[in-house]
Amino acid sequence: MSIKLEKVVQKFYDGLEEGKFLGRKCPKCGAVEFPPVYACNTCGSLETEWVEVSGKGVMKSIVLPAALSSKPEYKQMGKFAYGEIELEEGACFNGVVKGINKKKRKEIMENGKLPVPVHAEIFQRDGYKTVVFALDEE
């Protein structure tokens, strides 16, 4: 057991500066926490280990931004949507996916393409980089 008082958050953001997507993997059950935290929320293990994730995954739901759910800063992303992301390593979380507007959503939903493949990209916000996703086909 090696529980450490550790700067997990800073390392995650430092990783983005280097173009890496860092998560934490449970040595007991193999579940991946992304974004990274100390413990495993799948099996309750008290420790996890650093792992670089591929950034490949799927988008499982699509919500379009609107008056209440957008901010002027987001315009730099072009067309985008919010939704559930599942990484190929198994982590699930809410994220942004670029390349989706009303027409694109209709096409995805009507053709039964959900979940749709996505990949992670790095996006510059005010003073730090964060993770967004983009449709693989775009």
Added chain:
Amino acid sequence: MNKTTLGKYNRSVSIIGVGCTPFMYTVDNPETDGLTEGEMFGYAALKAMEDAGVSAQDVDFYFHGQASPLNGSNYLTPNIQIGNWFGMKGKGSIHHSEACCTGYLAIEQAVNAVASGKYNCVLTGCVEFGDSVPFPNDNIETPKHPYKREKMTMDKFLATTSWLYDRTYSRSLMAPIELIYDDAAEDYVRTRGISAENMDDALNWMAINNRRNAEKNPLAIERTSFDDIAKEKGFDSAIDYLRSPYNPKMGDFLRMEGVERKCDGAAACIVCATDMIPEIAKNLNHKPIEVLGVGSAACEASTPHFEIRATEEAVRQAYEVTGVKPEELDLFFANDFIITSHLISAEIAGYLPYGEGWKYICDGRTAYDGDKPINTNGGRTSFGHAHAASGLADMYEACMQMRGECGERQVKKLPKTAMLRGYGGAQNVAAVLIRTID
């Protein structure tokens, strides 16, 4: 997702008194402009004591809930600031905040304290100034006027609402803080296979049903009928009006009338060991309402479908520990500051059938005079949302309905069993099951 198995309470606990202020925009009315935290909380607390037939000396401890005391009151320890207003000077107390879920978990905390045997009778109350802030409203640090307040601007409200979300990841990822408005509606449309137009009608009819309930509730903040508003604007019906640009889309699905009316208010309950009622509340003149169980779950906003997943778990816990079945529910409340909550939580609780709830709503069956009443006080869109206080205001309404004391908006069949689904704080969820003791 993690699951919890609840143990049964060590002894039966009941709600024996309730109190609630009108939900209001205090600064807009000269009669209420200048009301303070102690006056609002104190009124609700004293009305609850009066309703229970107890004095302040009969009450052992009090719980104080306020979602945002620093922003709304310039307080850090708001239980202490108001402790002298309702006769409980020197008694122990604690403050808690789970934002919009505070009032529901206020019941959880009070019941646990009595069920454990530590206290026999406690007060649990909440107050919120959701529409105004201490004057001057320049920043949260400067000394404020003793009682003057001014309107909280929407910009300030939205800025401080971001405090609900994890600073390390959720604000950075953007989606967690933006999905609150439409995630549940998207999920409902996709998983139940209905159209966006069906969903739009369901959202509008929830607003209509909430308003029909509020029209007959003197404590509600918005009581003007949508039929009257529609007529004034030249529409044939309320639904035509709500489908129009007068009710603009604010989200992917959500329209303006599906969003809370943030406001000011307070509410309180007296919670007592059931077997001690004859000794403590000798003058009680109505039936106690037993708290059968409280399920609770919390999903931080980066969790996909946070409201749905947490509601499923909280409801599961409540049914499992109590043995109550969904078909035994006579009345349902959902904290619907985003009105979609009203539909999805009623289906998760089994109060409305899976995939059919939207039809019940569009047929008006969930209004006070329907067979499946929901939010008979008017809900967050018409009763109002004084954030922490809303849960206890719902408990006030539930108890009054179960006592048959709601007058014009009394539901058809006297309810015996009810569930209140609390939600808030990005995101806590509670499922509170209550039943009248005969």
